[in-house]
Amino acid sequence: MMKINLHELLPASISNEAAFQLIQFVRGLGFALESIYFDRLLQHQSECDHAPFRSESEDNNESPF
Numbered sequence: 001m002m003k004i005n006l007h008e009l010l011p012a013s014i015s016n017e018a019a020f021q022l023i024q025f026v027r028g029l030g031f032a033l034e035s036i037y038f039d040r041l042l043q044h045q046s047e048c049d050h051a052p053f054r055s056e057s058e059d060n061n062e063s064p065f
Helices: 016-050
Strands: none
């Protein structure tokens, strides 16, 4: 998994309106991703529940990008 420092990525000194728009966009993006990939999310959760001792390195076979 990528380690991103959000404080370096996102500026602290933005206007209230810009912060509001950014939050609205990210929230909407989250809802859109969930609606598109909901079935895969459930499938992955089910797989993790059935194999709780599987290592994370086994999950890294697919690149998210």
